[in-house]
Amino acid sequence: MKLTSKQVDAVRKQLNVEPVEDDHPVQKELEAAFGVHTFYADPNGLHIFEKAEPAGVEAGQGEFGVIMQVAVWEGGNQDSLQSIDPQQVGDIIPLDLEE
Numbered sequence: 001m002k003l004t005s006k007q008v009d010a011v012r013k014q015l016n017v018e019p020v021e022d023d024h025p026v027q028k029e030l031e032a033a034f035g036v037h038t039f040y041a042d043p044n045g046l047h048i049f050e051k052a053e054p055a056g057v058e059a060g061q062g063e064f065g066v067i068m069q070v071a072v073w074e075g076g077n078q079d080s081l082q083s084i085d086p087q088q089v090g091d092i093i094p095l096d097l098e099e
Contacts, residue, residue: 001049001065003038003095010097011049015067015090017042033083034070044089046071046081052092063095 003011008019020027020039030039030046037048049065057064067090071081 001038001051002036003049003065007049007063007065007095008038010095011040011065011093013097014093040067043073043078045069045073045084047089048086049095050086054092064092065095066090066092 003019011017011019017040020030020041027039031037034046034048040047047067047069050068052064052066054064066088068086069084069089070086071083074080074082
């Protein structure tokens with residue numbers, strides 16, 4: 001899922017993380033390998049958000065996402081990624097926080 005700038009801000013406020021910039025040289029390679037997403041990299045690997053529908057939340061109550069790890073670093077220098085079966089690594093969070 002490609003996050004809007006408002007959704008990126010909501011993620012930043014809740015998780016204190018920054019996305020890989022859209023104009024970063026590696027962006028095209030990531031999209032070729034994993035599809036069009038907003039990517040987040042950390043010491044554990046590469047992450048994306050997928051839409052989520054939390055239990056007990058009705059349609060129209062906002063948009064939610066869950067962070068999924070899609071790759072792990074290879075080697076000691078963390079300079080290459082190995083794709084993995086996507087796995088949820090965090091809680092479901094709202095993606096449409098009000099200012």
